Structure formats: structure tokens, C-alpha cells
Amino acid sequence: MSAWPEVDPGAAGLHAAWYTANVAAHCITSQRCECGTLRAPARYRCAVCGSDEWEFVPLTPTGVVRSWTITRRPLHFAFAEVLPYALLVVEVAEGLRFLLHYRGDAESVSIGDRVTIDVDRFGLPFAKCAD
Amino acid sequence: MARHGDLVGGHPGVTLTAIAGVGETPFYRGATRLPVELMLDAALAALDDAGLQRTDIDGICPPPGYTSAEELAVNLGVRDLAFSATSSLGGASSLAAIRNASLAVAGGAASCVLVVVGWNGYSWLRPREGVPVPRHGLTLTSAQEVVTDVMVPQGAIGPPQFYAPIANRYRHERGIDEHDAAAFAMAMRRHAARNDLAVMGDRPLTLEEYLASPMVSDPFRVLDCCLETDSAAAVLVTSVERAHDLRNGGVTILGAGEGRPDPPDDVAGRADLLNIGLCAAARRAFAGSGVGPDDLDTVGVYDCFTYLALLQLEALGVCDRGGAGDLARSGALDLGGSLPTNTHGGLLSQGHTWGMNHVVEIVRQLRGTAGASQVVGAEVGAVTGWGDFGDGTLLVLGVER
Numbered sequence: 356m357s358a359w360p361e362v363d364p365g366a367a368g369l370h371a372a373w374y375t376a377n378v379a380a381h382c383i384t385s386q387r388c389e390c391g392t393l394r395a396p397a398r399y400r401c402a403v404c405g406s407d408e409w410e411f412v413p414l415t416p417t418g419v420v421r422s423w424t425i426t427r428r429p430l431h432f433a434f435a436e437v438l439p440y441a442l443l444v445v446e447v448a449e450g451l452r453f454l455l456h457y458r459g460d461a462e463s464v465s466i467g468d469r470v471t472i473d474v475d476r477f478g479l480p481f482a483k484c485a486d
Numbered sequence: 487m488a489r490h491g492d493l494v495g496g497h498p499g500v501t502l503t504a505i506a507g508v509g510e511t512p513f514y515r516g517a518t519r520l521p522v523e524l525m526l527d528a529a530l531a532a533l534d535d536a537g538l539q540r541t542d543i544d545g546i547c548p549p550p551g552y553t554s555a556e557e558l559a560v561n562l563g564v565r566d567l568a569f570s571a572t573s574s575l576g577g578a579s580s581l582a583a584i585r586n587a588s589l590a591v592a593g594g595a596a597s598c599v600l601v602v603v604g605w606n607g608y609s610w611l612r613p614r615e616g617v618p619v620p621r622h623g624l625t626l627t628s629a630q631e632v633v634t635d636v637m638v639p640q641g642a643i644g645p646p647q648f649y650a651p652i653a654n655r656y657r658h659e660r661g662i663d664e665h666d667a668a669a670f671a672m673a674m675r676r677h678a679a680r681n682d683l684a685v686m687g688d689r690p691l692t693l694e695e696y697l698a699s700p701m702v703s704d705p706f707r708v709l710d711c712c713l714e715t716d717s718a719a720a721v722l723v724t725s726v727e728r729a730h731d732l733r734n735g736g737v738t739i740l741g742a743g744e745g746r747p748d749p750p751d752d753v754a755g756r757a758d759l760l761n762i763g764l765c766a767a768a769r770r771a772f773a774g775s776g777v778g779p780d781d782l783d784t785v786g787v788y789d790c791f792t793y794l795a796l797l798q799l800e801a802l803g804v805c806d807r808g809g810a811g812d813l814a815r816s817g818a819l820d821l822g823g824s825l826p827t828n829t830h831g832g833l834l835s836q837g838h839t840w841g842m843n844h845v846v847e848i849v850r851q852l853r854g855t856a857g858a859s860q861v862v863g864a865e866v867g868a869v870t871g872w873g874d875f876g877d878g879t880l881l882v883l884g885v886e887r
Contacts, residue, residue, distance in 0.1 A: 362639075364635065364638075364639035365635075365639075366634075366635035366636070366639070367631075367635060368631075368635075370631065370632075370635035370636055371635070395755065396632050396635075396636050396751075396752055396755070421651075421655065421759070422651035422652070422654045422655040422658070422759060423650075423651065423654055423704075424646075424647055424650030424651055424654060424703045424704050424705075424706075425701075425703065425704045426641065426646075426647055426702070426703040427700070427701045427702065427703065427704070428700065428701075428702045428703070430643040430644045430646070430647065430702075430703075431641075431643040431644075434641045434643070437641070440641055442640060442641060442642055442647060442650075442651070442703075444651045444655075444753075444754045444759070445754075451755070452754050452755050452756070453754055453755075454636075454637060454640055454642060454651070454752075454753070454754035455640060456640045456641045466654075466655075466658050479639055479640075481640075
């Protein structure tokens with residue numbers, strides 16, 4: 356397996372802003388509404404209070420694996436070189452859950468494991484072996 | 487049996503609706519014509535089945551892509567279209583569209599609605615010289631932004647990866663395993679063997695073959711994944727009263743409902759990965775239908791992936807949580823079992839027409855014209871839909887004998 360192909364995610368709007376915020380914070384972030392509710396993926400308004408006043412805030416960069424898959428067949432040429440790779444559903448301490456690729460031994464992760472969350476130079480978050 | 491005359495959808499006095507005609511194309515693995523042309527084939531077949539004329543159609547529910555109500559209308563000679571509607575629930579759209587048609591007829595907006603789906607499920611990934619490509623593909627929904635901007639950069643490209651975390655959580659929480667999934671896949675092949683249209687009709691499946699099938703994205707092996715076909719299917723929805731006088735009578739729409747997981751566009755973000763859209767859809771569809779899960783004589787389940795078909799059987803309520811594996815292994819889903827399921831072979835072994843092929847099969851079952859696959863005495867059936875990121879629909883159908 357070669358290194359993960361680090362490229363600009365090519366996102367637009369709020370999602371692009373999220374990646375930019377991740378780069379600036381050097382860690383995974385989420386929106387925090389003025390009412391205090393955290394949310395991800397990025398949304399225009401808060402599902403709890405309806406406000407459109409928010410900011411990106413850093414999250415605890417560790418989490419617990421709630422589910423997973425290991426992709427073993429190429430579904431797209433861009434990721435053919437890194438097969439097999441694990442995709443994890445990771446829950447952070449704040450309660451938010453993210454789909455994250457895992458940089459490390461795909462076969463070594465299972466439900467309930469603790470992982471560390473890092474971001475690459477484009478702000479793309481990923482999971483790795485817990486420190 | 488349902489108390490048909492009294493209620494539909496819980497609203498006294500509303501016109502009862504029925505499916506009066508069904509039609510489908512063969513399942514091509516490499517069609518030479520466009521999806522819209524296949525949809526017109528299916529529409530004409532449904533008209534012929536019902537004994538209706540093209541000009542009887544005054545409402546059209548097209549799929550979310552490949553064509554429009556207007557394009558279908560001009561090619562069918564429908565000159566005064568009174569109603570059209572499209573819902574975007576991916577593969578669950580077919581049943582949502584039948585519900586839209588039913589509401590339109592019940593509410594008096596239209597009297598005879600064509601509901602049609604079709605696509606180039608095989609050919610869009612396999613372009614060939616001289617084969618036309620649709621100018622408009624599947625309509626992108628709001629979910630597409632999260633897919634493109636958040637999921638694809640993670641390496642999550644396609645449905646096996648989007649749904650695999652649901653399936654693995656299902657295995658983890660409810661003890662479902664690969665032998666359960668295999669039992670479902672093998673049952674679909676046994677059904678397909680009796681179906682002339684089935685792509686896998688001549689390909690029986692053994693447990694050894696299933697277990698040797700390559701893993702695509704755990705826990706999905708190649709043989710857990712549905713077929714890709716170029717195909718179309720159509721139904722005609724009208725009032726029960728009008729259907730009664732038509733060539734094949736009507737199969738009554740007893741209930742229909744849709745539901746979405748929370749949030750609908752982000753699988754990972756859900757508090758409960760197993761609370762799929764069908765859970766709410768089933769509650770809504772059964773409410774006021776006069777029937778419940780225990781009354782079903784046969785079922786069509788949207789078997790895009792084996793594990794998800796099992797999860798849907800549990801959400802439908804035909805077995806307990808974690809019980810779908812035992813159901814499949816016991817032979818209950820086979821012809822002669824307690825709940826013959828996907829008697830045409832399903833998406834896994836017949837072909838993939840967004841589950842409208844399941845509706846066609848259940849209608850035939852309830853008419854008593856399912857041939858070698860007939861469930862003796864079938865009077866009540868249901869069809870589930872699954873689409874996008876776990877959206878769900880349920881259609882409950884019945885006949886009185």
C-alpha cells in the first residue's frame with residue numbers, strides 16, 4: 356500500500372470553509388452555533404435553534420470506532436493505489452460522528468477501538484493509530 | 487382481509503386507488519437504446535396489460551432522471567397532462583412515485599397516472615461505440631453535496647462503501663453473519679431459476695461459491711451486491727372502481743409511506759445506524775391500511791445488498807430484531823415457505839429496475855398470474871424501497887377474492 360493520495364478535496368461553499376478551518380486549527384473542527392450546539396457536516400442553519408450565527412471550533416482529536424469497512428476492490432482510480440483501505444465511523448468526545456479513512460493497517464481496527472484524528476495539509480481529516 | 491371500502495390512508499371517504507396495469511422490459515446487459523426508450527416500451531406494455539389507451543393517461547410520475555413527464559407525454563401522445571410529480575429518494579423513489587400517483591387519483595388531480603422508471607444501470611459504466619448516452623442522467627439531490635465534498639475525498643465513492651458501515655453495525659449489534667447473508671443470496675437464485683426474465687436464472691448458487699466470492703468492501707462480497715441492468719418498468723394507477731372494469735382488474739393500494747434516516751444525507755452522523763427510513767415508512771404505510779406485517783402472504787424487499795435486505799425485513803416487522811438471518815436460513819423466504827420473498831429473484835438475481843420489478847412481481851402474485859412462482863392464495867403483499875443513504879418506502883397491496 357502506498358501513501359494516501361493527498362489532494363485538495365475540491366469542495367465548495369461551507370464544506371470548503373470547513374477544510375480551511377481544519378488547516379488553520381491544525382485539527383478537525385466543527386461548526387458551533389451561537390446556542391452552543393455543535394454540528395457536522397456543515398449546515399447553513401442550526402437544527403436546534405434555527406440560527407445562522409456560528410463559528411468553526413476545534414474538536415477533541417480522538418474518537419471511538421462505531422463502525423467500519425475495508426475497501427478491497429477499486430471503486431475509483433484515484434484510490435486504486437491505496438487498496439485495501441479502511442473507512443471508519445468515528446465518534447468524538449463531543450458526540451459528533453465522522454466518516455474517516457484510516458492511515459495505517461486497515462485490518463487492525465475494530466468496533467470500540469480508540470483512534471487519533473489528524474488532518475492533512477489540505478485539511479482533510481483522517482484516523483490513525485491512537486497515540 | 488382488509489376492510490377496503492372504509493378507509494385509505496386513514497382518511498374516510500377518499501377514493502381508493504389500485505394498480506391496473508404493469509409492464510416491464512427485459513433486463514439488458516448492454517442495451518442499444520436510451521433509458522427513455524425502454525421506459526416507453528414498459529409504459530406501452532402496462533397500457534396493454536390494463537387494456538387502456540395512451541390517451542387515457544392524464545398524469546405521469548417519471549423517475550428522478552433520464553427523462554421528464556413532458557418527454558414521456560409527447561412520445562405517448564398525451565396532449566393534456568393534468569398532473570406530474572417526482573420524488574428523489576434514489577431507489578426508494580419508485581414506491582414514492584406510486585404513492586404520489588395514488589394521492590393524485592384519490593384527490594381528483596388525475597384519473598389515470600403512469601408511474602415509470604428505467605435506467606442504463608449496466609451501460610453507464612460500460613460505454614460502447616455506437617450506443618447512445620442519455621443527455622440527462624440521475625438528478626443530483628442535496629445529498630450529493632455531502633457526497634462530493636465530504637465523502638468522496640475520504641475514498642467513499644459508491645454504494646457498497648456508503649452502506650457497509652450500516653451492515654457492519656447490523657452484524658455487530660444483532661449477530662447477523664455471512665451465512666445469513668449467503669442464505670438470502672441463495673434464496674434469490676432459487677427464485678430466479680423459475681423466472682424467464684432473470685439474469686441469473688441459469689446460475690444456481692452454492693454456499694461455497696458465495697464464500698469464495700471476492701470482498702468488495704467488508705462485509706459486502708461481490709455476491710452480496712445487486713445486478714446492474716439496463717431496464718424499465720411501469721405501472722398504471724387509477725381508482726379501484728375504474729380498475730374493476732379493466733382487463734385485469736385492480737390490485738388495491740392499501741397503504742404507502744416514506745421515511746428518511748436522521749440525517750438523511752450523512753450515514754456516519756446518525757445516532758442509530760440501524761434506524762433506517764423504512765422504520766418510519768412502515769409505520770406510516772400500515773397505519774390505516776387494515777393490515778399489518780403478520781398479514782403479508784408475500785413480500786418484495788429492495789435487495790440492493792443482502793445484509794440490507796435482511797435489515798429491511800426486520801424494519802418491516804415480519805420478524806424480530808436479529809431474526810432475519812434465521813428467517814432466511816429456515817427457508818421461509820422460499821416458495822412454499824411462510825413468507826415467499828422476491829419470488830422473481832430480486833435485484834440480486836433477476837435484475838435491477840429500482841425495485842419497480844418487485845412491484846410488477848407482487849401485482850402478478852396478487853392477481854394469481856405469477857406462473858411457476860405463484861404463492862398459492864396470495865391476497866396481501868408488500869414491497870419495500872431503499873434509496874440514497876437509507877431512505878425507505880413501503881407499498882402495501884391487496885386483493886379480495
